[in-house]
Amino acid sequence: MRSTRAVFVALMAICVSLTTFFAASSASAATVRYAALGDSYSSGVGAGSYTSESGGCKRSTNAYPYLWKNAHAPSAFAFVACSGARTGDVINNQLSVLDAGTTLVSISIGGNDAGFASTMQTCVLDSDSACLNAVASAKSYATSTLPGLLDNVYSQIRAKAPNARVVVLGYPHLYKIGGSCIFGIGDAKRSAINSAADVLDDVIAKRAANAGFSFGDVRGAFTGHEICASGTVWLNSTTWPIDESYHPRAAGQSGGYLQVFSAQV
Numbered sequence: 001m002r003s004t005r006a007v008f009v010a011l012m013a014i015c016v017s018l019t020t021f022f023a024a025s026s027a028s029a030a031t032v033r034y035a036a037l038g039d040s041y042s043s044g045v046g047a048g049s050y051t052s053e054s055g056g057c058k059r060s061t062n063a064y065p066y067l068w069k070n071a072h073a074p075s076a077f078a079f080v081a082c083s084g085a086r087t088g089d090v091i092n093n094q095l096s097v098l099d100a101g102t103t104l105v106s107i108s109i110g111g112n113d114a115g116f117a118s119t120m121q122t123c124v125l126d127s128d129s130a131c132l133n134a135v136a137s138a139k140s141y142a143t144s145t146l147p148g149l150l151d152n153v154y155s156q157i158r159a160k161a162p163n164a165r166v167v168v169l170g171y172p173h174l175y176k177i178g179g180s181c182i183f184g185i186g187d188a189k190r191s192a193i194n195s196a197a198d199v200l201d202d203v204i205a206k207r208a209a210n211a212g213f214s215f216g217d218v219r220g221a222f223t224g225h226e227i228c229a230s231g232t233v234w235l236n237s238t239t240w241p242i243d244e245s246y247h248p249r250a251a252g253q254s255g256g257y258l259q260v261f262s263a264q265v
Contacts, residue, residue: 041248
């Protein structure tokens, strides 16, 4: 009889603990005020299902901020990431959604400042040497000019949202080297483009750390899912509309960016 009672008491204690845990988790989610800033990798260009209000910013319901919002039901959600955004666009057009009540911020920024789009255009249309020169210029900009621009953005985010956890997301390798592609650019160009992503991510990670922010490195998550990979590819190659080229598909947003972001929150 005592043994049965002891088991009953223990089971009741477990039930109470679980109830308390799930209630606390729900309450915690309900107090989150989330703002999603940044460029096309955060707005979800390439993932389809764009919201009508976003216009040329192409904010997708398949983008990681929207998916996280759907899963966690924060008390407030401001999705202002925009296709083509540079650091100056974040400062001028996006920071107004932040305030002292903001508790979570995500951002990807810096690729457009470093000339990602024009570099890709050169690499796709021109010679190997032209591509390598364009990549070298992008790397130089990333190491010399971009750090100061990022510092300015990050300091203004902290000033506007002093109580927020800020997660900075990086950029993936676009190509699987030695992969399954028969057509398109060669591995010399592909390697150069990937190396530019490495330089960009290293710069962003360092500036984010200096600002006291978390950095979400998506390169590992996208490994095996790059363009030319033999498995499920998470990135668009050259496609139409042309601005969706070299951006994550819906699977890249959910399997890559969302998973990395969620691990940092």
